[in-house]
Amino acid sequence: MKLETIQAGRIVGVHGIRGELRVLPRDGDPDFLTRFRTFYMDGQPVTPGACRVHKGTVLMKLPGVEDRTAAEALRGKDLYIRREDADLPDGEWFDDELLGLEVYNGETGECVGELTAVETYPASKVYTVRGVKEFMVPAVKDAFILSIDMENNRMDIRVWEGLDA
Numbered sequence: 001m002k003l004e005t006i007q008a009g010r011i012v013g014v015h016g017i018r019g020e021l022r023v024l025p026r027d028g029d030p031d032f033l034t035r036f037r038t039f040y041m042d043g044q045p046v047t048p049g050a051c052r053v054h055k056g057t058v059l060m061k062l063p064g065v066e067d068r069t070a071a072e073a074l075r076g077k078d079l080y081i082r083r084e085d086a087d088l089p090d091g092e093w094f095d096d097e098l099l100g101l102e103v104y105n106g107e108t109g110e111c112v113g114e115l116t117a118v119e120t121y122p123a124s125k126v127y128t129v130r131g132v133k134e135f136m137v138p139a140v141k142d143a144f145i146l147s148i149d150m151e152n153n154r155m156d157i158r159v160w161e162g163l164d165a
Contacts, residue, residue: 002150005040005080006094009033009058014072019065020050021074023058027095028120033058033079040080093150095125103129103137106146106156115155129157 013022025033030053038045050061065071086094095118103113113131118139120126125139137157138144146156 003083003094003097006083006086006096007078008036008039008081009079011074011077011079012057013075014068015054015059017068019061019067019071021060021062021065021071022054023060023079025058030056030058036081036085038082038085040082041074041077046079091148093148097150098127098148098155101148101150101153101155103127103131103155103157105159107159112157112159127155 007026009023009025011021012024014020015022023033034051034053036051038047040046046062048060048062050059052059062074065074083094083097088094098115098118101115102111103115104111111131113129113134115127116130116134117128118125119128119136123138127137127139127145129135129137144158144160146158148155
C-alpha cells in the first residue's frame with residue numbers, strides 16, 4: 001500500500017543538557033535519517049538544526065527545544081518522513097508499505113493469505129502471513145520472495161515442502 005508518510009524513528013531519550021534528542025531509527029540504519037531535512041511530528045513539519053549519528057542512534061536538535069526538560073517532554077514521540085522524500089532504489093519498500101499485501105503461491109497462483117507483520121531478525125527480516133493458518137516467510141529475495149507488485153497489492157512467494165500454506 002502506497003503511504004504518504006512513513007514512521008522513520010522514535011524519540012527515545014535526551015543527550016546532554018542543551019535539548020538534544022536521541023532518536024532510534026525504525027529500520028535500524030541511523031545514517032538513513034540524517035539524509036532528511038524535514039520530519040513530521042504530530043502531523044507538523046519540524047526541521048532539525050543538527051542531526052548526527054552517535055552509538056546507533058541519531059542525535060537531533062529541534063528548534064525551540066533548548067534544554068533537557070523540553071527534550072524530555074518529547075520522549076516517546078514518533079518522527080515521520082514523506083515517502084516521496086525517501087528516494088529508495090527500485091524494488092525496495094518500507095515495512096509499513098508491505099503490510100496488507102495479498103500473498104500468493106508463486107507456482108500455483110493460489111492466494112495463501114495476507115502479510116500482517118514484518119519482524120527483523122539477525123539473518124533477515126521475516127514476514128508473517130495470515131491465511132487459513134499463520135506462517136512466517138524469510139524475506140529473502142529469489143529464495144522465498146519471488147516478486148512484489150505494489151500496484152496490484154500482491155506478493156508471490158515460493159511455497160516449500162511442509163509449509164502447507
